[in-house]
Amino acid sequence: GAWNAHPLARRACHKAVNIRMIDPVTFQVKLLTTRETINEVPYSRAFFELFEGAIYLHQARPHRIVTLDLNTHEAWAHPLPRCDYITAARNHTDVDVVSRRETTLDGLVSTGVVKVTRTVWGYRKVHKRTGRLLSLHEFSLPALEFETRATWIDLPPEALAELDSLGKDHLAAIHALNHALLVVAPLFVLCDRSDLNTEHAYPYQRRPRPPRVIVFDARPGGLGVADQLFRRFHDVLRQTLSVLASCPCRADSGCPACLHHQA
Secondary structure (H helix, E strand, C coil): CCCCCCCHCCCCCCHHHCCCCCCEEEEEECCCCCCCCEEEEHHHHHHCCCCCEEEEECEEEEEEEEEEECCCCCEEEECCCCCCEEEEEEEEEEEEEEEEECCCCCCCCEEEEEEEEEEEEEEEEEECCCCCCEEEEEECCCCCEEEEEEEEECCCCHHHHHHHHHCCCCCHHHHHHHHHHHHHHHCCCCCCHHEEECCCCCCCCCCCCCCCEEEEEECCCCCCCHHHHHHHHHHEEEHHHHHHHCCCCCCCCCCCCCCCCCC
């Protein structure tokens, strides 16, 4: 027999499919002056870009976010003629293993499901031209939580002890290695830089976190990128070591050339 499409599928379904984002919930950015909707931001990015006081750029024009309504999923913006500063969210990300699905034969690398908890708790106001810190602000927003796929290495105590004996801060080293993995990953797996993320360990954190090198899919449910990296993670580590060793900074402090981040 022949296959026939359901009557509902004969409509222009493509018009209802958003190809810009995959988040099921979005925030509408609206102008206070005209009540016009100028953009939509995925829920996973809204707290980082649309917090109250944020400078939001739309078509290169600055807008100050006045209100973020979590019930109606609307952010109300006031257009500015000019603005000499930018804002950056202050946040932290905790990644906890939910289930370990597979481990390499040497027991070094694991892959599985993780729970990601991202908390945005304030923002920095930075002068656009000089980069000078103008002020720090704090606020309270609910945490963003989702489960996704990840690949990781649980670092043994002896490795941390060796780093400490060399006078190196092992938290800073983990932070740097995580960033370096994000830089190298697209060489082995077809993905965009924004498809992956990591846990940001740093020397001054007060939250107890397990010493872990980890990369995870940046979207709820996973994208398959971390799973593919698991198959080639030893190659990824070797390439990461090569990038760090060949950088002019000698991997002493990290730089935008090797980490795309100042560690």
